[in-house]
Amino acid sequence: MNYELFIAKRIIAAKQYKSSISSPIIKIAIIAISLGIVIMMIAIATGIGLQQKIREKIAGFNGHIQITNFDNNYSEITLESVSTNQEFYPEFKEIDNIDNVQIFATKAGIIRTASDFEGIILKGVSNDYNWRFFEEYMVAGKLPDFSQDVSTDVLISQEISNRLQINLGDQFNVLFVKDDPSKAPWLRVFTAVGIYNTGFQDFDENFVIADIRNIQKMNRWAVDEVGGFEVLISNFDEIEVKSIEVYEQTASTLNTQNVIEKYPAIFEWIGLFDNNIYLIIAIMILVAGINMITALLVLILERTQMVGILKALGASNVSIRKVFLYNAGYLIIRGLFWGNLIGLSILCIQKYTGIITLDPETYYVTNVPVYINIGYIILLNIGTLLLCLLMLIIPSIIISKINPVKSIKFE
Template sequence: MNYELFIAKRIVAAKEYKSSISSPIIKIAIVAISLGVIIMMIAMATGIGLQQKIREKIAGFNGHIQITNFDNNYSEITLEPVSINQDFYPNFSNISNVKKVQVYATKGGIIRTATDFEGIILKGISKDYDWSFFEEYLVEGNLPDYTKDTSFDVLISKEISNRMHIGVGDEFNILFVKEDPSKTPWLRVVKAVGIYNSGFQDFDENFVIADIRHIQKMNRWKENEVGGFEVLLNDFDEIEEKSNEIYTQTASTLNSQSIIEKYPAIFEWIGLFDNNIYLIIAIMIIVAGINMITALLVLILERTQMIGILKALGSSNVSIRKVFLYNAGYLILKGLFWGNIIGLFLLFAQKYGGFITLDPNTYYVTTVPIYINLKYLVALNLGTLVLCLSMLIIPSIIISKINPAKSIKFE
């Protein structure tokens, strides 16, 4: 029988334990652990959630990896065509983790209405396009259908809709300047069949989604020529590795570029979130550990007579230390329990309620995104429990300094 655990349970269950001098300090320690866990959960869920949401949005507009011609073009506009007759299209058969390969082309244009005009990037896509991203952010209308004849239906953003006063079902003009500015620009009369709102203003204010065949015709490309390929991955964590693999397995005339390479400033910024998460977790564990050390010392000093009796009965210092560590473990688990209950309630409320909003111009999202992962939560709780208990081992050495002869008192 584990008599140390038995004694610890009796101490916890005793009535005088709940009304002792140490009771307020114990409650403060439990509250500190609960608050620490809540803050750590929020920091982890929001930090990782924001990282993932920004990655998803950038990938939604660009794919994870883009394959284009080797040239000095660093703009969003594709200039030189690429033949779709590639070994890797429509699928990379010898590279794992590739979800889809789809074609695209982009061209700069100007939306012109009776009262306004606005520069945009027309992104042409084909029937192989993965619409899952825009399905999530579609707020009005329907997605265009490019599986049949050349379609004049387009998908515009809420940002463009508001600024240009274009609604679902409205037709409007897009002008495209020719290589020779002296010639009359191309004019396309298109119809807005859907409106999306990703909250990523840098993209929303620029991109209009259309049939790629318009760009092929204006650029005088053949039917089998496109601006490039977008590669979608199943696992973002492998993006750099897969980008290198794709680079080595494509023709020497082609270049592959991941979105991390294309938008380094954004990914460096969201990479700093990891440091913030680690710092918050470290601070919260230290604060919780200090509170538990205080509570443990008060418990030991309050029960010096019991410690003296146990020593007189032959208990070793190690066994008595286990009693108090079990006791402290109970307090930590109690704090973790309430911290998880309250923390999960707040996280799910934000996840499905979205009551905390953000400025999309700064954070690229309109509400605080939440990422909840069971493995991360288990690791966070186990790590907190182990580290807090480890911090209590050294303070518990004070038990060995207690003299049974002086501590046992008979009234």
């Protein structure tokens, strides 16, 4: 029989335990652990959630990997065409975890209305385009259909709609500069059939999604000439590996660039979230551990006579230390229980209501995104429990300093 656990349970169940001098200190320790786990859960869930949401939005506008001609510059505009007669199109047969390969082309233009004008990037796509990203962020209208004849239907952002007063179903003019600046620009008339809002203002204020055949016609490209290819992968964590594999499967005249290489500043910024998460976890566990050390020392000092009696009966210092560590473990688990309950409640409320908002100009999202994964929650709880118990091993050595003769005569 594990008599150390038996004694620990008796101590926990005793009425004196709940009304003793140590009771307020124990409650403070439990509250500290609960608050610590709540803050750690929120830090991890929102940090990872923000990283994933920003990655998702950048990939939604650019794909995970872009394949273009080496002659193109590194702006958002495709200058040189690429033939669609490639071995990897419409799919990479020798690379797994590739969701889609889709053609695209971009061209700079100016939307002109009766009272205003705005520079935009017209992104041309075809019927192989994966609309899953824009489906999530549609606020009005429908997605354009480019499977039939050349279409003038376009998808615009709510940002452009508000700034230029272009409503659903409105037609508007777009000017495109020709290769020869001395010639009059092209004038194209498009119809807004859908409005999206991703909250990523850098993209929302620029991109208009249209039929790629409009750009092919203006650039005098053949039907098999496009600006490039976008590759969508299943797992973003594999983007570096997949970039190399894609590069190896493309012709020597083509260049591949993933979104991390294309937008290094943004990815360096969101990479700093990991450091913040690690720092918060370290501080919270340290605070919880210190509170538990205080509670343990008070528990030991409060039961000095019991320690003396156990020693007189032949109990070893290790066994007595186990009694108090079991006791401390119970307190830690109580704190973890309430912390998980409160933390998950807060995260679920935010996840399904989006009650806490953010400035999209700074964070690229309109509300705090939440990532909930049972795996990291279990690891966080196990890690907190083990680290707190490890921190309690050294202060529990005070038990070996208690003299049974003096402690029994204490009262």
